[in-house]
Amino acid sequence: MKVINIAKEFSPYPVGRFYGDGPDSGQRFREEFLEPPLAAGDSVEVHLSGTEGFGSSFLDEAFGGVVRKFKFTNEDVRKRLILVADDDPVDQSYLNETLEYIADACRDNQRR
């Protein structure tokens, strides 16, 4: 399992959706950090705590985007994309929001 700490390994300022939006965009995180291990059949554990915050565009593009790209079902997400956050109300709110984007993306995949 590949473990990724966003604040330490990617950026403490994760914002923006696409590459053109800025250096710490969701698309860059998805393509450079999430997709390679998932494409290799590995599972990923992502630590959300420690950043200055998250832009909603970042969360949707990174996590909703990867679920759409690999056409994951809820079961796939449960097995291969594990999200971890500290036991702190703010970090937990980011976790819950990310889970919402993932659930939305899974629903999209089911419709297609």
Add this chain to the structure above:
Amino acid sequence: MSKISEEIKHRIREQRSAYARDRRRAFLHAKRRVTHSAIGDYSWRYKRLVIKVPEVLDLTDNRSLTFDLAASCRTNCLVNRKRTLLDFSDTKLISSAAILYLVAEIDRCRKVAGVAMLSGTYPRDKRLHRQMRDSGFFDALGVKSEIDVAPKVFPLEYIKVQSGTQADGRLAVELRRTLFGPHEEKVPKDKRGSFFRGLTEAMTNVSQHAYPEDWDVGAIKVIKKGWWMLGHIDKLRKKLKIMIVDQGVGIPRSLPRTHRDILPSLLAALKLENNDGAMIHAAMEVGRSRMGQTHRGKGLNDLKQIIDLCQAGTLRILSKKGEYVYRVRNGLAISDVKGHTVSLNGTLVEWTIPLDAISPLLALDEGGTEEK
């Protein structure tokens, strides 16, 4: 023989096209003189056109005066390419929103037309002089302040205007840290996160929607994806103001481009008319309701988060001729839409939050400037 005749024919063709080109140039020049003639009186002393800046500039009661001043800078520097001097000697008050709007305009004029194209004088009013120095107004004009820099007292009244062309979380954090200094630790984590989100989502919106690739800007060139940001603590009213402005197409023009399919039903559902204020209101609802869309994040709706969290304060969005205001009073969220006759070229987002709603520990005793 035929070779000579070909040469003559070619020369005649060239002369004709040169004549047509000159006529066309003269016509456009005359047209420009009528619609965009240079503004101000020529000063032999400064060797520039001088524009007298009004006594009070703000984006509420003196909105059109502020917009006229910005339009004059644009017309002189970008269309007529006339060196211009802004005479602030009689100016007494400039609101923080007007400061940001004008700094963005001055920055654009100097970057696009050249730094020598626009400059300014000092105001006689010392308080305004300090305000213009601290907010970065003089830096934008390329003028050195006459008053020495005072020792920093945190929280600061102003931080200098920052600008960028990408969504940059570092700058959003830097703004908060510079403004509050050592008091920054008193801001709770959830509110720090909301500031971060509001500002960076506003920057992301500028990057994605404000400057479309196919937008024909004409003679008034823009800095692609450009935004400008200002933080201000009104110590008299004990309020924090954070603003971000762009010079793009504006929400009322960008929304129909990005959400053409759902816009009529959205306006109908919200019982809104098709005007600029309504378009901003509709844009705020797009992210929240999603209207059957997917992978769109929360968009502009994220800008409300800090107001909801503090349960106080106001979010004001000015875009083209529209104005949208969202406020929370006594636990009730109220939104209001207005229309204006003059257009702001671009979009300005402004958060105004009482300091004690951010944290009771941020209560201040110092005096400061009063403004609208």
